[in-house]
Amino acid sequence: MKYIDEFRGEGPARGLAAAIAREADPAREYRIMEFCGGHTHAISRYGIADLLPASVRLIHGPGCPVCVLPMGRVDSAIELALEHRVMLLAYGDCLRVPASNGLSLMKARARGADVRMVYSTQDALRFARENPGREVVFFAIGFETTTPATAVAVLQAEREGLANFSVFCNHVLTPPAIAHIVGSPAQAPEVAIDGFIGPAHVSTVIGSLPYERFARDHGKPVVIAGFEPLDVMLAIRMLVAQLNDGRSEIENEFTRAVTPEGNLKAQRLVAQVFELRDSFEWRGLGVLPASALQLNQRYRAFDAELRFRLAPRAVPDNKACECGAILRGRKRPSHCRLFATVCTPENPMGSCMVSSEGACAAHYTYGRFRDAA
């Protein structure tokens, strides 16, 4: 595959691994969090941890939109489908996310809910056009990558007068989550992360500028990186160099797709349709201020939360769940007593086990042989 295989070559990987091993100081620790599930996937899928020296430790972050979706929001989606009898359209990876009482959208479907899988918001609009007599709700989730597509759908629905279409909005923002993980400077000793591999696709939309303040305020370097294994390894090398030099800068490894300003057109579309929520619950991280979006006043008519008067639902995580500590780098999945005992990909208890890109699920699926060794 042209333009993909070039970023997966064994030779360059060995070269980068040797360089990292040479440059990393064995006397210190380099604790690097990759924020995005896409990076987690590449690291696990290619066994990148095996290519790194012992001093470099990778910590899987919360950047998987399915994982951070709180249970109460999935409960509300199920309420839409089962009680309000809407046709609910969702991206495929939402269908298995666990809700309360052992339910999920998939299981709700088996109880008669009309839940359909879509690949794009254009599919969602098509369902709305083809079913004018039904209320059709798009279960919108995701970081800045998927938000512009939802904005386009809302604008298009308005233009076409699709009054039966609405959006259950769960779009969240990356920079506030990264800032929250690092916490205030007072919390710094609690956090065991030295630097971040910054998002790939999210950054194509928002650019690299939004991270500048973060790097300055928190003194942690960020290297934005693509999702291919060589991207990740190059970013690790760049982070090791920054940490060796005592720098905390924003660097961009993913220059083939990310500019400082990002995709201005996409940003304009998002600004046109959405506004900041005061706060939003993230599964595993808790309630974070100014970390999510909702439809603004102008487009309220398309907001399913208002149309169906959905009451907020708060469902607490399991008390023994260590997701919070794992996401701050203080614990590893194998330190959690739920891990691989009652919490498995088939029966996830905490956010990190929900999708294969979650920290615990990735370790369970790809790496648990290391615990056995």
Place this chain on the structure above:
Amino acid sequence: MSRSRKDWPRPLDFRDGRVDMTHGSGGRAMAQLIEELFLEAFDNQYLRSLNDQACLAVPPGRLAMATDAHVVSPLFFPGGDIGSLSVHGTINDVAMAGARPLYLSAAFVLEEGFPLADLRRIVQSMALAARQARVPIVTGDTKVVESGKGDGVFITTTGIGVIPEGVEISGDRARPGDRILVSGTLGKHGVAVMACREGLEFASHIRSDTAALHGLVAAMIDVAPGIHVLRDPTRGGLATTLNEIARASGVGMMIEEVRLPVSGEVAAACEFLGLDPLYVANEGKLACICAPRDAERVLAAMRAHSLGAKAALIGEVTEDPNCFVQMKTTLGGRRMVDWLSGEQLPRIC
């Protein structure tokens, strides 16, 4: 064969006709459907007697028996259809015991309103697949369900075969040190069905690999009767098959990613769809586990057969109380190849 046609002066309308409830009612309409469609297509001495059962001569030895229900959507896909798939699937399940398949049965659940033209196309495809495999369909059944209660047609086939003397193939016989082989490129069936279902233009030329594998199996057993395990990696793909074998045998496995045969087009389609070819269904491939001394011979026999031209040795069986299947990645790292969690692709076979 002489058949009286006086009970139904008008032949079935295979151009515009549709299945209706009478086609499953046991009455005249059903008899006509059986004679004009199923008998016509499957024609053999066992069916001709129109009994409720087939009476079969069975050679001595152990018998292998397998059954498989087929619900694939769409019914027709590049490289095959539910008809050929239902013949190949069951023949392969029988053949994975090392058996020579002898006979098949077929049961149809038809949905009211299903076009007779499509049904004929499916039945003719089954007949062709059975003829090519030299395994007759000797008995069958037809039921019709009301419109909306089925999805066109579901087909269940059952097969029996006889296992040659001295062949002892079973999923619990993998031993540490054994070699792991696959018969060709992975993931074509699943990707072909998925691309067809989702209307993916760029992948529309990928054809299902659906094929009957008993000839290939016979060629392998010829050179190595002591093969330990054979299995066709259908739903859940090779990853699931290897995990099943590892658990049944109480062993681990280590495979090498660079040795996995995956075509460029399937790799590209999987990349686009977010699938892993290791977990995508095959319908014309097998995995074989044999002793190290047999590996080269078996591999050569596979490669000499048209259905095994791209066969490859992909790894070996290890000692592991956890029964983990692991893989050395292209970059030189290691990872687990775990059981599929949940469902990757629904309605694939």
